[in-house]
Amino acid sequence: MSDAPDTDEPLHEPRLWRDNGWTAQVIKNEDDEGWAVAMFKAGESEPALVGPWTMGRDKKNPKPLDSAAFNTLVKTASEVIRRHEQQLHAQLNKALHVARDGTWIKVTLEIVPAEDEPYAWLRALDTAGEPLAQVKVGANFRFTQSAAEAWVDAGFERPAGRD
Structure with missing residues (x-):
């Protein structure tokens, strides 16, 4: 410098x-x-x-x-x-909303850019911001409205092939 x-x-x-x-x-x-x-x-x-x-x-x-x-x-x-x-x-934090059973669920993706193996947290929150579910997915997880809806509809099970 x-x-x-x-x-x-x-x-x-x-x-x-x-x-x-x-x-x-x-x-x-x-x-x-x-x-x-x-x-x-x-x-x-x-x-x-x-x-x-x-x-x-x-x-x-x-x-x-x-x-x-x-x-x-x-x-x-x-x-x-x-x-x-x-x-x-x-770039590292995305959020979408899914309406189910008359309520809104906020679905977030937080990418953790670790040098060796980056990953992401897929989370669901209720309207009060309380956590409903959290799963670890690959940093390359395709976070779309349909992916968020599918995850909610599957009962928050870890998306297949997404690590």
Whole structure:
């Protein structure tokens, strides 16, 4: 990431600013004559955000980092991370509703992306959110409305061939 020692101590330099768990580093843009800024969250090796950085008055060197710019970069990078986490959560967690006997049953699939053998939990919840059933299925379980209905209709038995 940077040449600065890995510490939590605040650092405020023209091209390197570290504070509140974030580091902003102004770097030469390899693609053209300009500059870029990379934002790193403490403990992460990859930047959360990389974007163009403003040239200074001399049109050669980058504009120095300052408190206002750093705070804006932290806010933007935090939003990028939040959106990424929301997207990942949506990919790993699905929910459908099945109506049976005049009541709604919520059927969920929670994928557990374990490195060696990913799997998923297929769950049924009543209208109060109380668990009715849970079975472990393969991470590749095809979670569709018809699959959820079939599972409910089968009395929550583990779907065949789904591990």
